[in-house]
Amino acid sequence: MFGILTAAAVVLLGTGGYSVLQEMGKTPSKEETAAFEKLPYFKNGEFQSPQKMIYDFDNVRNGPMSWTRLLTRSKFAPQKPLPMHKLTAGDFASVPEDFAFYWLGHSSAIMELDGKRLIFDPVFGNAAPIPFAVSRYGEAPIKAENLPESDYIVITHNHYDHLERKTVQAIKTGRFIVPLGVGVALRGWGINKERIIELGWGDVFEDGSLKITAETAVHYSGRGLGDRNKTLWNSYVIRSGDKNIYWAGDSGYGDHFAEIGRKYGPFDLTTIEIDGWNTGWPNTHMFPHEVVKAAQELKTSRIIPVHWAVFDLALHPWHESIDMLLEAARETDLMILTPLMGEKITPDSKTTLWWRE
Secondary structure, eight states, X not given: OHHHHHHHHHHHHHHHHHHHHHHHOOOOOHHHHHTTXXXXXXXXXXXXXXXXOOOOGGGOTTOOOOGGGGGSOOTTSOSSOOOBOOOOGGGSOSXXXXXXXXXXXXXXXXXXXXXXXXEESOOOSOSSSSTTTTOOSSOOSSOGGGOOOOSEEEOOOOSTTTOOHHHHHHOOSSEEEEETTTHHHHHHTTOOGXXXXXXXXXXXXXXXXXEEEEEOOBOOOOSXXXXXXXXXXXXXXXXXXXEEEEEOOSOBOOTHHHHHHHHHOOBSEEEEEOOOOOTTSTTTSOOHHHHHHHHHHHTBSEEEEESOSSOOOSSSOTTHHHHHXXXXXXXXXXXXXXXXXXXXXXXXXXXXXXXXX
């Protein structure tokens, strides 16, 4: 019996270990990394953030951190299921609209722009390489297998709350636009290299009227213990026809917002992260008052806050960030759109403060 139990334990550990490695994905080889050496933002084998990451774990708000917290339901989670519009592929026209936007929760979204459909950072499960860790507050408004046919899937970086293996493998149409180095993981998950476009900061991809430029962000990358900053992280400037949109990705506050505003602005719409901040890691994500400042420097007239209402990544109540953002923007002209998950947003849409209801 002991031998049987031992053998079973070995099999389970081996299977679990293989599964975790699959979720982590492959990282660039030495040969692939060598191609990055000429870049000014790649040094000592790693991509470099415009600002150094700061960690002050003696000053963690609502801390201290505990790994067991990642395996249990957060005390900061909503007490009831959040309202949302459920979606299936049938809710989307075969020909994408001139402009439509669907926030799917956290940083996942679908954007229709001048007849093309883009999916951003699609994640519908938990945000960790093992089941049940860093779980969602609730289900997503759409399942990966129900996503509509799309032209492009845009990935900002390889953190688990932005890049999900099962969803990547479920998407059968469209090309992936990803930061430098992320294509290795996608190819390891079975995505044909012809479907992958890797962009570094300043690189441009064009398809007819659509122009996507990868730009900087104050952040980092990594899916395992030894791959920190082996792949890049991007924000994106998206132009098509008369529309100019900025997808900020994950970023701490920095001078890059003003520079991007000078270089590419003004923007008609910016999606920008508002959650994940903590005094223990002050420049990894933005504090709500910094979001307002960044939006002003970007010269944007409207923002859609993302990176909230799905995961507890920073030890604060699930709706605190959006409330703090509205308060910080109260005396400004900034228009803040707050759609329900799955709600369709068009240029004339007005949204509600649904989380207060």
